[in-house]
Amino acid sequence: MDIRRTKIADAIKMTTYDVTVNVKGWVRTKRGNKNVSFIALNDGSTINNIQIVADADKFSDELLKDVTTGACLSVTGTLVKSMGAGQSVEIQASEILIYGKADPNEYPLQKKGHSFEYLREIAHLRPRTNTFGAVFRIRHNMAMAIHSFFHQKGFYYFHTPIITASDCEGAGQMFQVTTKNLYDLKKDESGSIIYDDDFFGKMASLTVSGQLEGELGATALGAIYTFGPTFRAENSNTPRHLAEFWMIEPEMAFYDIKDNMDIAEEFIKYCVKWALDNCMEDLEFLNKMIDKTLIERLKSVIDCEFVRLPYTEGIKILEDAVAKGHKFEFPVFWGCDLASEHERFLVEQHFKRPVILTDYPKEIKAFYMKQNEDGKTVRAMDVLFPTIGEIIGGSEREENYDKLLKRIQELNIPMKDMWWYLDTRKFGSCPHSGFGLGFERLLLFVTGMQNIRDVIPFPRTPKTAEF
């Protein structure tokens, strides 16, 4: 019998009954009695299983014995209206083919719940669980939302390099990339390692940000965005840090800080709305199992206008709170880098909605941010979100060659690496802005998951690079 496979996502929505269908997938559970077996089959196309009804008189004990959790089946049968609770259709099986068994004594994913810690150790199998299936389907959808948003706005997806020979941002420790034979490192007279014979003829690293190259794209194509892997060799074993993560960095010529805030707010609402519009079944599962306030929180974000507030005002609110007895772990003063507890106080307790904080002290922000006329602050903007704090960081960029150069010199950033970046201010400079979004931060917010290692298929962290 050669019937084209129907995806389970489609099969469970069928309303034409008594037709013959074929589904393929993995067994989630099997229950029943000596007369009939009920098999819950899942193929990853949806969080929902389809129920297969296998009558004992049609199938041998031998075959049914191998239908265990994790086994892979091809099932042909009649799609019928289900009498049972929890599903509208089921398949009365006429033919079951076992593609691959899963020995119950060995298969690590039995039906009982496993801890996320344990599942990280078997990250090669965890996409087969309900939770990670949901998370990775949402991950896909958020990527689609991002590309769709920027495409319809006329932005171009711009691939900035992963391997870089410049260390401009200096945002934390970098990974070195080399083809040198570490058993035979040539050194010069002063004892310095010679890189002439390395692949790129110089020391090279993995990128920490595509922004600077993104600005090259924006000042030619008008508006671009990056979406690619980014690396930090920080020895941080926290639920918020990955050594390898994905970043989205839009960069727009002719956008000032106001335009930048407008598009950042529109962008993040678009993504969250996409999730609500396209991933409701997965969100409902996560809302039930992971975070009971998830859907409500997602809805609240798309329905409200974000607060826009200068840093200086934000500090006043925090100082007032301290004066009234609120205890923070870290001190609050003008010039301090806000901790997550400060950001969350503003968002969750004071304003009760997302906040875009602007005009930060220049000392705590990057060299390329546009300097305000007060001489003290820069046109930075951080978008602060409930539960996670900063989700987006951005700024208008300093487009004045002299001011930028002065800041680079003040901060002792190596000029030899910066000539191409400075050229954008030397030739046809323009006002421009951009921001960065950590993709996994967005996913923490949208899925309600607590640990960043659980929203990326194969997390890289200190001492961990499995699979």
Next chain:
Amino acid sequence: MDIRRTKIADAIKMTTYDVTVNVKGWVRTKRGNKNVSFIALNDGSTINNIQIVADADKFSDELLKDVTTGACLSVTGTLVKSMGAGQSVEIQASEILIYGKADPNEYPLQKKGHSFEYLREIAHLRPRTNTFGAVFRIRHNMAMAIHSFFHQKGFYYFHTPIITASDCEGAGQMFQVTTKNLYDLKKDESGSIIYDDDFFGKMASLTVSGQLEGELGATALGAIYTFGPTFRAENSNTPRHLAEFWMIEPEMAFYDIKDNMDIAEEFIKYCVKWALDNCMEDLEFLNKMIDKTLIERLKSVIDCEFVRLPYTEGIKILEDAVAKGHKFEFPVFWGCDLASEHERFLVEQHFKRPVILTDYPKEIKAFYMKQNEDGKTVRAMDVLFPTIGEIIGGSEREENYDKLLKRIQELNIPMKDMWWYLDTRKFGSCPHSGFGLGFERLLLFVTGMQNIRDVIPFPRTPKTAEF
């Protein structure tokens, strides 16, 4: 005057005349006389410039003197029907603001044509040229086509790791990734470098393919695709090789080799059609300037059915050609790995359309490909294209645990790195297939560009990692 900017792509299509508009962009050329200047302005939103008409009596010589190639302007004026040839509308300027000058004595992109070799040296500015603007807009569109195609087919975008501690594919030399202090390399008694103190606690490299991890995704989510950077540390200084390039690797549970060929053909036609439907102005430019047969070739691909031919048949055709006097540089015999000249002979001279070659000798293909019953060939498929040869390589995967294990042992692939891959065949194994497409190979085909360094913004090649 605060008029919202209109993108030049939109402005040149306007049919409402005598309205005030604002455009911003970079000067491509300025010509004219003492009474009037004609400025061609481009903002990257389109390959077309908008013509700005600046009457000498409205603007000072001082200002117009700074309107040179590369300068960045904001122009407000009246959109009028153009009397000149080559454009339908132009802007009668009432206000010109110079955001950034571009000193004609220093700006590297004057209006005369530059060689692609020279432009690679100033890759930070080359997106401002017509050719690279067109190429990078098409690059964006091809990425969109890829995501759209797979999304509508129900595939999930799956991020496989960039940093890996396993070297399974062994496809050429890998880049090592380390945070070790190379001046103080600890070694054990036998003189081997100790990696316990490296970031991941073991030797790590940049990925050469996401396929194996992609199979983990497919055997859980049903169908996935990767689209990410991939690395080869081959010392190949050719127009076809990059050390850092982007790959697309779809992987599908329950697809056999026939399904795999079907979707590969549909996919590549979809991408080429997307280019024809969405990038015609850029394609017309490239067709005129780079390759006069480009558009015709793109159309020919979407209109024909690809040939499907076993390798063994292909060899016969090539041997026949040799017998009839055709000279190849490399020898042809059953078992040989086809050279580009062989592939192109089949495609361009023999069949005159794309060819999908299947069932290759197992010795020249990867260990994971499904073995045919003849014991000699595997269910590989390569999609061969005019001008570029192999554009897609794929196969049905060996889903039989014992056969796969035997092949791994025959090839001495380190087992300790493969346990997680073998688990997919141990637990709920299923027939599955996949393929890989080099993104820049696709772009060479779609743009008609000759050198792979000219279809990626910042090429990484031996001795080159600028910007």
